[in-house]
Amino acid sequence: MGKIISLSFLLFFIVSALITLRLISTGDLLAISFCDRPIRYRVDTVDPKFNISRDEFLADIEQSVQIWALAIKKDLFVYDPNGDLSINLIYDKRQSLTNKIGQLEDKVQSEKQSLNPQINEYKRRSLEFKQRLDDFNKNVQYWNSQGGAPIEEYSKIIETQQSLKAEADSLNETARNLNVSTDVFNNQVNQLNQTIGSLSDALEQRPEEGIYKGPENRIEIYFNISKQELVHTIAHELGHALSMGHVGNSASIMYPKTSQEIIPTKEDISALAEACKKYTAFELLQIRLSQIIAANKFRFNF
Numbered sequence: 001m002g003k004i005i006s007l008s009f010l011l012f013f014i015v016s017a018l019i020t021l022r023l024i025s026t027g028d029l030l031a032i033s034f035c036d037r038p039i040r041y042r043v044d045t046v047d048p049k050f051n052i053s054r055d056e057f058l059a060d061i062e063q064s065v066q067i068w069a070l071a072i073k074k075d076l077f078v079y080d081p082n083g084d085l086s087i088n089l090i091y092d093k094r095q096s097l098t099n100k101i102g103q104l105e106d107k108v109q110s111e112k113q114s115l116n117p118q119i120n121e122y123k124r125r126s127l128e129f130k131q132r133l134d135d136f137n138k139n140v141q142y143w144n145s146q147g148g149a150p151i152e153e154y155s156k157i158i159e160t161q162q163s164l165k166a167e168a169d170s171l172n173e174t175a176r177n178l179n180v181s182t183d184v185f186n187n188q189v190n191q192l193n194q195t196i197g198s199l200s201d202a203l204e205q206r207p208e209e210g211i212y213k214g215p216e217n218r219i220e221i222y223f224n225i226s227k228q229e230l231v232h233t234i235a236h237e238l239g240h241a242l243s244m245g246h247v248g249n250s251a252s253i254m255y256p257k258t259s260q261e262i263i264p265t266k267e268d269i270s271a272l273a274e275a276c277k278k279y280t281a282f283e284l285l286q287i288r289l290s291q292i293i294a295a296n297k298f299r300f301n302f
Helices: 002-020 054-072 093-145 151-205 227-241 266-275 281-295
Strands: 039-046 077-079 085-089 210-213 218-221
Touching: 039 054, 054 077, 054 227, 054 266, 093 151, 210 227, 218 227, 227 266
Parallel strands: 039 077, 039 085, 085 218
Antiparallel strands: 210 218
């Protein structure tokens, strides 16, 4: 009996403490959902190297917020400069490599577009030169078979020979320049491939484009490849902030791998419904205590 009283007193003390600390309210003593009150978020870091303004980032977050709000027909997140959930756009090595790859791809494509016409023109001139050279050799052979060419024809042969030599010199010079240009192009391709390899290594170590750090109540976004993909990534991490897990449908926002999907699938809706389901007071208390312990396990050396 004494143990029951002690446990009851302990439970009462814990509930009172949580209410005092505003970790739960008196309304939590009834069956409620974590989605009953919107999560208040703030924006802390927006790295300028992304070339995106704070207002633009806030607009992208709001678009992501509305994805879940429309899915459940209620506000789940509200912007508050002093909100508990911190959202950040962090520039790291992977974004730097991604930007470099984009620049190298543009350079390689530009070089390729410049080289192709030059190569085609060189091939055209080479074919014409070969035809002229064949005609010249046939003409020389003909006059040789006739015992020699008249002076007038001989002068034409010499003139054609000089013209062919000049064209051959020009073609050789073009070939040398094309070889240099091709070497530059190949070096750029090699540099691009090496950079892609470096990015692959970096992604293997840290594959996520964003992450929700539960104990810190913090979202970090590492990529801004496109607006739609950024909105997808933010929505995905907001889902984790709602306690949503990953789902198996590759078209889903909560699929483990990133995409540009921003329309919730039925799997997303089911995960959201699960995250927002009602809990009894004791279930809620158990979940909250687990979250508090997880958030402070290093501080308390658990």
